Amino acid sequence: MLKIRCHVRKFLRNRFFPFTTFMLKYSRYRGFLEALIDTGSPYTVVSTRDALRLGFPIKRMQSGESVSLAGFRFFNHPIRNVTLIFRTEEEESFSVSIPQMGILVPTKINRSTLNDRRLMAIPSIIGNDFLEDYGFSLYFNPGKKKAFLLQEQE
């Protein structure tokens, strides 16, 4: 069984949420991400905040499926052939090549949206698509502040 490390921290309303860290490689872009594991999201996405941090030219990425999140409208701009490298509980690297994931690009990009504290609070997300496609289950116990992603062998 493969266990991917996760951590549990406060995020909204003083409540604990599960996060994981990984490296993203796409074309010439690479960097580390901390992502919320959100089983309620059908998508795995890079947040606007992280996209700007990694240097993605989001103004040129205003295309893709339109999605609503936390009261904002975004394009779920697809990026293809992305590699995510996670760390396992055994301190080894676990690399996954995913055919497609999204970047959350606001439908309106201006100084006001880029300075919006609510929008910038939206984290990158590991969604249900990732869990389903790669056979992971999420263990999350907020009371004990414990979480991990488990990939069981068939």
Next chain:
Amino acid sequence: MVKTEFERDVKCFEEDAQWLCANYDTLREYEGKVVVIKNKQIILAAESIEEAVKELKKRGEDAAFLLITSIPPKDLSFIL
């Protein structure tokens, strides 16, 4: 065993994430701001991600490899 640069960097990033977990309650003064964490300390607090990235560039730091997060205002709530 010699660790690769990636292993070193990812370990530092993970440690910074763990530090954020442990110290989140002490960061209330940064509510609404974008904070940059390196080596288990806040090295920068900015009003926006653009401002943070710009300042990091000036300092010769690569934003892509640092833990940058925002501390949501206490009353902020949304269902993802």
